[in-house]
Amino acid sequence: xxKRAERGLSRRGFLKGTAVGLGAVGLAAAAPAWMxxxxxxxxxxxxxxxxxxxxxxxxxxxxxxxTKGEVVIMVGSKEVVRKDLALVSxxxxxxx
Amino acid sequence: xxxxxEAPAISKDPVADNTDLYAFVSxxxxxxxxxxxxxxxxxxxxxxPNFFQFGDDVLYEILIxxxxxxxxxITYRFQFETITQNPNTFLYNTGPITSLDSPAWNLRQSxxxxxxxxxxxxxxxxxxxxxxxxxxxxxxxxxxxxxxxLANASIHTLDGGIKVFAGQRDEGFYxxxxxxxxxxxxxxxxxxxxxxxxxxxxxDDTKGFNVHTIAIQVPRTDLTQDGSNASDPMxxxxxxxxxASASRQKALIxxxxxxxxxxxxxxxxxxxxxxxxxxxxxxxxxxxxxWNSQHPRDDQQFLQYYLDPELQNLLPVxxxxxxxxxxxxxxxxxGSRPRADLGAILLTGIPQGIIPGFQNFTGATPADxxxxxxxxxxxxxxxxxxxxxxxxxxxxxxxxxxxxxxxxELRAVAGATYPLVAPSFTADxxxxxxxxGLDTNDIPYLASFPSLPHPHEGYEHSHD
Numbered sequence: 001x002x003k004r005a006e007r008g009l010s011r012r013g014f015l016k017g018t019a020v021g022l023g024a025v026g027l028a029a030a031a032p033a034w035m036x037x038x039x040x041x042x043x044x045x046x047x048x049x050x051x052x053x054x055x056x057x058x059x060x061x062x063x064x065x066x067t068k069g070e071v072v073i074m075v076g077s078k079e080v081v082r083k084d085l086a087l088v089s090x091x092x093x094x095x096x
Numbered sequence: 097x098x099x100x101x102e103a104p105a106i107s108k109d110p111v112a113d114n115t116d117l118y119a120f121v122s123x124x125x126x127x128x129x130x131x132x133x134x135x136x137x138x139x140x141x142x143x144x145p146n147f148f149q150f151g152d153d154v155l156y157e158i159l160i161x162x163x164x165x166x167x168x169x170i171t172y173r174f175q176f177e178t179i180t181q182n183p184n185t186f187l188y189n190t191g192p193i194t195s196l197d198s199p200a201w202n203l204r205q206s207x208x209x210x211x212x213x214x215x216x217x218x219x220x221x222x223x224x225x226x227x228x229x230x231x232x233x234x235x236x237x238x239x240x241x242x243x244x245x246l247a248n249a250s251i252h253t254l255d256g257g258i259k260v261f262a263g264q265r266d267e268g269f270y271x272x273x274x275x276x277x278x279x280x281x282x283x284x285x286x287x288x289x290x291x292x293x294x295x296x297x298x299x300d301d302t303k304g305f306n307v308h309t310i311a312i313q314v315p316r317t318d319l320t321q322d323g324s325n326a327s328d329p330m331x332x333x334x335x336x337x338x339x340a341s342a343s344r345q346k347a348l349i350x351x352x353x354x355x356x357x358x359x360x361x362x363x364x365x366x367x368x369x370x371x372x373x374x375x376x377x378x379x380x381x382x383x384x385x386x387w388n389s390q391h392p393r394d395d396q397q398f399l400q401y402y403l404d405p406e407l408q409n410l411l412p413v414x415x416x417x418x419x420x421x422x423x424x425x426x427x428x429x430x431g432s433r434p435r436a437d438l439g440a441i442l443l444t445g446i447p448q449g450i451i452p453g454f455q456n457f458t459g460a461t462p463a464d465x466x467x468x469x470x471x472x473x474x475x476x477x478x479x480x481x482x483x484x485x486x487x488x489x490x491x492x493x494x495x496x497x498x499x500x501x502x503x504x505e506l507r508a509v510a511g512a513t514y515p516l517v518a519p520s521f522t523a524d525x526x527x528x529x530x531x532x533g534l535d536t537n538d539i540p541y542l543a544s545f546p547s548l549p550h551p552h553e554g555y556e557h558s559h560d
Binding site: 057062072074078 | 346349358
């Protein structure tokens with residue numbers, strides 16, 4: 001598994017790095033109005049050293065329901081759930 | 097089948113489909129317990145060129161509760177890796193495979209075994225073995241000419257007196273699928289069926305098929321709560337609960353490059369198995385995959401299906417007049433006649449005082465596990481009917497590979513065991529006779545670990 005994940009790193013990296021720069025609160029302004037209006041704004045959580053990305057491996061970010069402002073971030077066999085409207089907005093905008 | 101293709105989603109994911117689970121005090125080494133967990137149902141032996149393998153992206157686990165709280169205290173974790181020696185040929189092997197280091201063996205699989213001690217999945221892991229080779233599949237006399245030698249070389253002895261094997265085996269579970277799934281008929285009794293045809297002998301519909309088995313044999317002292325050798329059958333510490341599971345990571349990202357994809361996230365359980373035939377015929381269709389995803393400690397939510405199984409309600413309908421006492425029982429409201437016997441056999445273990453000299457009770461928490469009293473020694477003259485046949489070393493005291501789970505559970509569901517908890521109830525005569533007409537496997541079992549026979553070969557096998 002690890003071997004395959006490493007092999008895929010250079011070619012894939014789905015939404016890789018999206019957890020970096022979560023302090024960009026202003027991005028919420030670019031979000032669709034329905035998203036902001038229905039979910040309310042939640043301040044992004046600070047990224048501690050412990051939260052930082054590992055040096056290698058894929059990262060998957062999953063938004064089940066954008067109106068809730070929750071992002072599920074999966075790295076290795078770990079998963080964290082972030083309530084972060086700005087990040088969700090940014091992802092939504094990036095997805096076009 | 098036992099738990100083959102038993103739920104809609106897992107039937108489409110065979111490498112993660114846990115088909116059978118066995119746990120018994122080893123006849124070949126009575127100081128140990130052997131646990132076998134089978135995966136990949138109904139392997140056609142000739143199914144090349146990409147023969148059957150374990151999933152590299154599946155987490156296989158055997159879990160043991162030894163203090164009666166229905167939570168794992170010991171976990172044995174198996175993870176596989178496929179090695180392709182030469183990707184420029186379509187061949188599984190480029191010549192006869194005469195040993196595990198044969199250069200002619202192109203597509204091989206190795207695995208690691210990790211033991212996790214402690215409650216839940218967070219205990220400290222100990223790697224018991226890594227880079228352990230599985231044997232090749234059994235192809236034919238040219239490709240795998242001395243298969244028993246290859247298989248035996250794949251039995252790995254680890255520190256602490258532990259043996260492991262992971263690879264292809266004969267499907268040791270025997271059942272007349274064709275009849276049972278044809279509106280519950282049983283060939284020996286089908287003259288009495290609602291839609292009758294002449295009685296006939298049973299047919300072994302798993303004959304000639306293979307499975308993939310994860311087998312581990314460990315000292316009893318590794319498994320008991322206090323590390324003792326468990327000599328007193330009436331001591332609660334002599335009982336362990338065993339179940340198996342298969343999990344996949346939460347996310348899989350596919351790309352169009354022919355690679356298997358990137359997995360990420362926590363492991364999500366997609367298959368589990370304790371007692372045979374439960375998710376098959378007790379849990380309803382709409383809950384089967386959900387049942388597979390759940391932990392045994394939460395089986396209270398499925399209690400109604402165990403205590404009033406659909407099958408017991410079908411029997412008097414499918415066999416008119418054959419089960420009058422069961423029909424009379426079922427005429428009462430379900431809440432007034434819970435099958436506490438089935439609850440004990442399948443969910444809590446059998447408490448003291450029911451069967452002389454025996455108990456495998458693990459407490460009141462309902463949890464679907466095989467419960468094995470490790471202080472019961474292997475039987476000198478085993479009965480395929482296990483405890484129903486007077487053999488305390490057999491199912492539902494754990495489960496041996498030759499135990500006739502179909503006949504045992506048919507009889508139990510038909511009411512044969514209900515008098516254990518309701519002495520005023522007289523089981524119908526037919527309840528003690530129910531059978532699918534098969535008493536053993538199509539080929540002999542092995543006398544020693546890993547017990548299940550060598551697989552059928554692709555070149556020469558038969559399902560008739």
